[in-house]
Amino acid sequence: MADGRLADPPPASGRGYPREELEFGDEEHAPRLRLSRRGIVVLGALGATVLGALAWLVFYSSVLDVRSVAVQGVADDKVTADQVRTAIGELGDGPLARVDLADVTRRVEAIPRVAGAEVWRGWPHTLQVKITQRQAVAAVKGEDGRFTQVDAGGVSFATEAAAPEGVPVVELRLGQPARDADSVITRAQLVQGAVAVAAGLPAEVRQRAGAVLVHSYDDIQLQLGGGATVRWGSPEQIDRKARVLVALLHQKGTNFDVSAPEAPAVSG
Template identity: 75%
Template sequence: MADGRSADPLEEELEDEESAPRLRLSRRGIVVLSVLGATVLGVLAWLVFFSSVLNVRDVAVQGTPDEKLTSDQVREAIGGLAGGPLARVDLDGVKHRVEAIPRVAKAEVWRGWPHTLQVKVVQRTAVAAVKGDDGQFTQVDASGVSFATEAAPPAGVPVVELRLSQQAKDVDGVISRAQLVQGAVSVAAGLPQEVSKRAGSVLVHSYDDIELQLSGGATVRWGSPEQNDRKARVLLALMKQKGTSFDVTAPEAPAVSG
């Protein structure tokens, strides 16, 4: 160069970049691109929400391992809510319909793209079967919800039966039969597994006189449906002793006899 100094390659590169023509979109180009983008989004939205391309083709049901509650019963309860595009299915509506089935305690619903509505149910578990005047047995879960009535109680579930004393009948207007049954169910729900599997019956003589009949002929005087947790712990300790009659009506002063 004329001044005898060598050019800096980095400076030359920067000068070339500054002198290079820059691509500028005209206002018309921006409008065209915007319209094109909106069109693409509109087509995608139509495909997902309104066309039959992503319609529901299957309702997959989990949590129905036996004939008591079948997948077909769940699908029937869902009905037309599972029709049309998967994206438009009312998941809350489906959940509420499934949970309205008496045997269902809880339901989860989600979309399984591209064509499947996924439903998972948790069935109620009976903690007691209440024997009615007609000889039928109503199954009740730990929350006190009655969900099925059958001719026989489920295997391994205590049977609640009202055998009211005259005193209990006299105060029927104060403590109703429904309240007595509810108290007995709470006793059954709180029994430890070791006791529950042996408890054939929960007999209600009055609010303060509930009795358990265990397999093998042993009996447990439970008393009222109060302090159930404490009574259950005391009973487990008592049952390590030999006896045919256990009394936990006053858990601070339990007794064994027989």
């Protein structure tokens, strides 16, 4: 140039744009990978095939069949794991995923000595069952001399020749007035009230209570070990009477009266 200075070099492209802008523009206009409709159909079919194979494997093949039934919660020989498995029967066969857990639960809970059951799948091959056994709070002596065990919910679940050890025996010894009132208060209701009394006794009292004698609705009596007796009265205010009785038992005496818990008495 005339002033002797060198001219700036021309731009990298003939359009006069910086290189950076050109590179950025090239990236924006780079070709994108697109699936054709046929490719989408093929991928969809492949995915459906895989899912179908998995479903068949889990729900219909023998690969994940039930191979064992594990039973928890058995407390004694009154209910055994084999009894539970027998009750489940054919419901425990075939693929584990297809086992109807609700049906299995109902069958297990139909066992008289079972109060409740939980059932779940233990992958890959185990059906898991946890039971809760019924516990007797009283044994009702029948006219035939046999004893029907009753739990805290009032459910009768077993009848045997002898009462379980440590469980109070409920026995009806009705006087004539109580017999005459049978149309008003039935024997079943009297037994129900006595069982409620037995269930409401604290453990230390229940273990001492050999019998719960029912003379009438308002005249229930407990026979304790050592010859002591408790006049309980009616099957009302059970919790309060139980608390009062525990306090009275620390006093000397052989006759305890909690029929009126606000005015208890000890004698003998």
